Amino acid sequence: MFGVVGGVGSGKSALCSAVAERWGLAVLDGDAAGHAALREDAVKNALHDRFGEAIFFAHGDLAHAEINRSKLAARVFGPGNEAALKDLEAIVHPVIRRRLLEEAAGWFASGVEAVLLDAAVMLESGWSEFCEKIVFVDVPRTERLRRVAGRGWDEAELDRREASQWPLDRKKAAADAVIDNGGALADAVRAFDALLFEWSVEPSPGAPIRRERSDLFAPARPAAGQTVLS
Structure with a gap:
């Protein structure tokens, strides 16, 4: 790799x-893996607990709610948001890591060099x-x-x-x-x-x-x- x-x-x-x-x-797209991670229920629940309903397009049932990435970005990027960014990374990065490794394993198993x-x-x-x-x-x-x-x-x-x-x-x-x-x-x-x-x-x-x-x-x-x- x-x-x-x-x-x-x-x-x-x-x-x-x-x-x-x-x-x-093959290409592993970190952004795509990150977007997919944000659709996982466990991630949405954790982000809801940390950042509240304001980062979702629709309130209510989290299983059907979608995260508004622009609103989430506004909460974690830029001066003064360092703690929020670390919390986001602690929630999302392990999931992205798992997804990337699983996808890589699939490509290598298929014979990709x-x-x-x-x-x-x-x-x-x-x-x-x-x-x-x-x-x-x-x-x-x-x-x-x-x-x-x-x-x-x-x-x-x-x-x-x-x-x-x-x-x-x-x-x-x-x-x-x-x-x-x-x-x-x-x-x-x-x-x-x-x-x-x-x-x-x-x-x-x-x-x-x-x-x-x-x-x-x-x-x-x-x-x-x-x-x-x-």
């Missing part, structure tokens, strides 16, 4: 998706212990601000969310490799390709990267006089 981290708006998810498609790999873990708080939560290598996706702040504007976020919102994570220089220092994703996605994908080759990852049969680099994956021709056993 290979972990992928970076700042908000660094394009981690798009990069993971493109690389996984080329190599026939490698899995990319895309999780914003991978290092902070300790999920990086699952990973053989960590890749940091590096993008200038000005470009990240341009990208998150498409989500309706301004600079203050980006800062508010990143304040709950490790500083980017700390994440970068913890990584085994750094990929520049400030330009064309195709350039970052090629850089990721090079890392996977270096780390001896085997593409899945039929993966596009095999067709592009067929010379690398073609069966070796025996030298004169060699015996080939099959």
Whole structure:
């Protein structure tokens, strides 16, 4: 398993998706696992006890209520909300961890060669212990601000969310490799390709990267006089 981290708006998810498609790999989406965790009854009950009914779209029967993630985010991100964030993490992170491990086990059982873990708080939560290598996706702040504007976020919102994570220089220092994703996605994908080759990852049969680099994956021709056993 290979972990992928970076700042908000660094394009981690798009990069993971493109690389996984080329190599026939699987992607574990930390955000998706987190959203799924918020739908579990035990999690909803615990969050209701900690934060009250205001974080739900509908009050009443928690089994049918849905958490309003925007309202929950407003309660846990930003200055002065550190204790609330720790409480949220204590409730949700163990469930996310379980879901990620179960999903990874399923992919490996299906024969997938490698899995990319895309999780914003991978290092902070300790999920990086699952990973053989960590890749940091590096993008200038000005470009990240341009990208998150498409989500309706301004600079203050980006800062508010990143304040709950490790500083980017700390994440970068913890990584085994750094990929520049400030330009064309195709350039970052090629850089990721090079890392996977270096780390001896085997593409899945039929993966596009095999067709592009067929010379690398073609069966070796025996030298004169060699015996080939099959």
